[in-house]
Amino acid sequence: MGKSISIIVPCFNEQDVLPIFYKETANVLSGLNCSYEFVFINDGSNDKTLEVMQELSKKDRNVTYLSFSRNFGKEAAMYAGFCNANGDYVAVMDADMQDPPSLLTEMLNIIVKEGYDSVAARRVDRKGEPPIRSWFARKFYKLINRISDADIVDGARDFRLMKKDMVDAIVEMGEYNRFSKGIFGWIGFNTYWLPYDNTRRVAGETKWSFWKLFKYAVDGIINFSQAPLSIASWFGIVMTFLSFIMLAVIVIRRLVWGDPVAGWASTICVIIFIGGVQLFCLGVMGQYIAKTYMETKNRPHYIISETNKKGIRKVK
């Protein structure tokens, strides 16, 4: 006894699932030899999620809720949770029961008995997900592992239980553009990957459209890899080299065969092609500059408009 566990739960419009989640998870937690706290983050929901949290906090004094002044996104919500979790062990879980609470028992066992610093859940299948989404997800994990040094496992979820040391490291990573899967990989530590079968949401619907996920994937790449920048410069070098060769060919042809006025169409093609490549590379650079711009502004990650705990830093 003596050890405590914190459960961080980002919630955006989860009024239907939150009571179910709380009940199931509290049930599992009471079976562990640990005291616990819930840190619910209301990420600017426009349904009754906040009311549900207030209800729960009245019934259970181990419930802390932080309510954002608007929707800041799941990454900001998780960060708020990490900054305000006090447990010796900290877990992040989705509210929709896609992260089975029953896994917590096994996770805690692995950390305590086998000496790992964290245990992360990994889905071994993607049942109930549109096939195109799965296909893009797989390609994304392949690509990001090749071009960045943060090791990210395919099917990794944000669901994991970790020791306080790891949480402190995460809080220290105060970047504005956050990509948790990359952050978890980047900080290192010994992680045990716990496979499990995908489960569907019990109620409500996913907050991630295909487009939102796609943008998240691009963010992940830009935040954890400089490869696109190198690719852009290599492309430039290769193109320049090729153009020198082409120039030599043209000069020689002129000297040997005279100057037939031909090749107008192909010239235009080449100009358009190179223009396109230049714009693309500029765009890649622009992405990095935009990220740098946001980082240098040093804006807060989130703003808390309401909470039931005293002494919490409302803007961070």
Ligand code: UDP
């Ligand atoms: N979430 C959040 N802010 C957002 C979007 C989602 O806090 O802007 C929370 C959501 O309430 C849930 C978790 O993040 O607890 C995962 O979201 P969801 O289940 O919609 O994602 P999926 O499981 O479909 O990837």
Ligand code: MG
């Ligand atoms: Mg979900």
